[in-house]
Amino acid sequence: MQLTIENLTVKYGADVALQITEPLTICEGDRVGIIGSNGAGKSTLIKSILGIVNYQGTIRTDLTPNRMATHMQFNEYTDAMPCRYVMEAILDTKVSKNPKLRELISYFEFEDCLRKKYNKLSGGQKQRFTIIMVMMQDAPLTFYDEVTSGLDFETRQKLMEKLVNWYAGKTSSLCIVSHYYEELEQMTNKILILDKGKVIDYGDKDRLFQKYCGRSVIVFDASPQNQALAKDFKKLASPAHLTAVSVKDEAEELAVTKLLLDNNINFRRSNNDIEIMYSNARNAYYGEEYSHE
Amino acid sequence: MNDQVQRKKFSLSLLLFEFRNITGNPYVHIFGIGLPVLMSIIISKMLASQIPDAGILSTEVTAAVLGIGAMIPLAMILIGYAATYSQELEKGIPQRLELFGIDPGMSIISRIIAELVLQVCAFIIYFAVAVLVLGIKAPTVQGVIWYIVCIGVLGIISFGLAHAVSMIFKKFGIVYCITMMLYFCIMIASGMMGISYDMLPSGIQAVSRLLPTTYITRDFADIWLGKGYNFMPMLQAYLFTGALSGILLLFSLKRNARKAA
Numbered sequence: 001m002q003l004t005i006e007n008l009t010v011k012y013g014a015d016v017a018l019q020i021t022e023p024l025t026i027c028e029g030d031r032v033g034i035i036g037s038n039g040a041g042k043s044t045l046i047k048s049i050l051g052i053v054n055y056q057g058t059i060r061t062d063l064t065p066n067r068m069a070t071h072m073q074f075n076e077y078t079d080a081m082p083c084r085y086v087m088e089a090i091l092d093t094k095v096s097k098n099p100k101l102r103e104l105i106s107y108f109e110f111e112d113c114l115r116k117k118y119n120k121l122s123g124g125q126k127q128r129f130t131i132i133m134v135m136m137q138d139a140p141l142t143f144y145d146e147v148t149s150g151l152d153f154e155t156r157q158k159l160m161e162k163l164v165n166w167y168a169g170k171t172s173s174l175c176i177v178s179h180y181y182e183e184l185e186q187m188t189n190k191i192l193i194l195d196k197g198k199v200i201d202y203g204d205k206d207r208l209f210q211k212y213c214g215r216s217v218i219v220f221d222a223s224p225q226n227q228a229l230a231k232d233f234k235k236l237a238s239p240a241h242l243t244a245v246s247v248k249d250e251a252e253e254l255a256v257t258k259l260l261l262d263n264n265i266n267f268r269r270s271n272n273d274i275e276i277m278y279s280n281a282r283n284a285y286y287g288e289e290y291s292h293e
Numbered sequence: 294m295n296d297q298v299q300r301k302k303f304s305l306s307l308l309l310f311e312f313r314n315i316t317g318n319p320y321v322h323i324f325g326i327g328l329p330v331l332m333s334i335i336i337s338k339m340l341a342s343q344i345p346d347a348g349i350l351s352t353e354v355t356a357a358v359l360g361i362g363a364m365i366p367l368a369m370i371l372i373g374y375a376a377t378y379s380q381e382l383e384k385g386i387p388q389r390l391e392l393f394g395i396d397p398g399m400s401i402i403s404r405i406i407a408e409l410v411l412q413v414c415a416f417i418i419y420f421a422v423a424v425l426v427l428g429i430k431a432p433t434v435q436g437v438i439w440y441i442v443c444i445g446v447l448g449i450i451s452f453g454l455a456h457a458v459s460m461i462f463k464k465f466g467i468v469y470c471i472t473m474m475l476y477f478c479i480m481i482a483s484g485m486m487g488i489s490y491d492m493l494p495s496g497i498q499a500v501s502r503l504l505p506t507t508y509i510t511r512d513f514a515d516i517w518l519g520k521g522y523n524f525m526p527m528l529q530a531y532l533f534t535g536a537l538s539g540i541l542l543l544f545s546l547k548r549n550a551r552k553a554a
Contacts, residue, residue: 050392052388052551065551069393072385072389076384076386076389077386078314078381080317081310081313081317085309085310085313086310088306088310089307089310090390090393092304092306092307
């Protein structure tokens, strides 16, 4: 499975929603995290690949659209019947006769929801309903568009844990859109950064982190005292309440952490912080200071 | 390598799904079954108060029942299906199903079959009331076959129009308004609203002649009772409305087709 996007332009009326100029390739087994603020073009990209928006350009793949599975940002089903019948019609199978489907239903603890109508399900149950059917498709390429948005912390954690475990060891390619970057840290090996319909960068997650953040980042509160303490180190763009220091090697990392420990300052060390990587990638692209609103 | 499940083009589960889906729509029961039954009873009672001769009354009631029967596909499919489908379109349900690999063509075929099955159920109830309560005249076998064919084709034409209008306008409010207007205009022009075809202005009569419902309302009692009938004008009306419905349906499908990568 390989999918290549070349010279893609999507317009909504006169507005350019997405413009990809450099070729962008998704290979078999890739787990691509698609990030960007609202209106960046993330969902538009997925819709283009699925062929449900008009676009100019080329999307080259050996996959037909019906061999791609997708969890859309908004998934609605009829409320005229219990979920079981909707599921059986969509998957063209019977729950009672399909062990794989029963396994998934059990895995996502959906048994009691089967007799309910879709509009009677909670937000998390609705997400699980679609995920079960998407996973049953067992497609070479699967999209998850904000699969955990609107869920409480605990439900989100549990859902992601199940998704991570389910796809562990599988060769299917995934494209995951999320505003929760820690989810992408768990599930992806590549990152596509979009902003205002343009590609900021795309590539291996670790390589991108090193490109924009160095070996690792040390993050701590941005109090005046802390900032004064860290004045000699290279700082990265970060949320306004935090200071993020970029370290290039082990020696520098030890120096920074020792300084923070000596001054009893809480800190967090990361070599895959996607949020800070995203901020600095944007800064590098636009050549300006990125400020959090 | 993934062993992705390839779904069959057509499945019984999809047909059952569509049947459950349309029966869950209250418009279908109210306008498609309740209203025609109620109207046939009211009009028959009115005729009974005006026609003293039992033989003539029975023929007139039969004509009225057969004519009002044409309301069933219009109400059940033209209005009812358009209401359901446009609401589904607003929610993105058809697209969601397509993304799960359900072929839109097969989905439409399943919907047509489900609508026709429900239409048969509605006619069984309708004629049960007509026979048991209103006492319509017994038909010839040929008359029954012609009625089934004419109503069935009218149902398919109504489906094409309802699906096309829904896909073109997509919003429930607009679609409901258009189909309701079409429904009442067809009823008026076909002589179902108290003014018969002969009493309509000549301009409206020209439109009436293009509608199959005009012939069902005006002439079907003769066919029902096995009398000789020139089918050509009715056939022309079916061809005209069928072509119109088909063209609109193809246009709407083409306009909304998914782009292949």
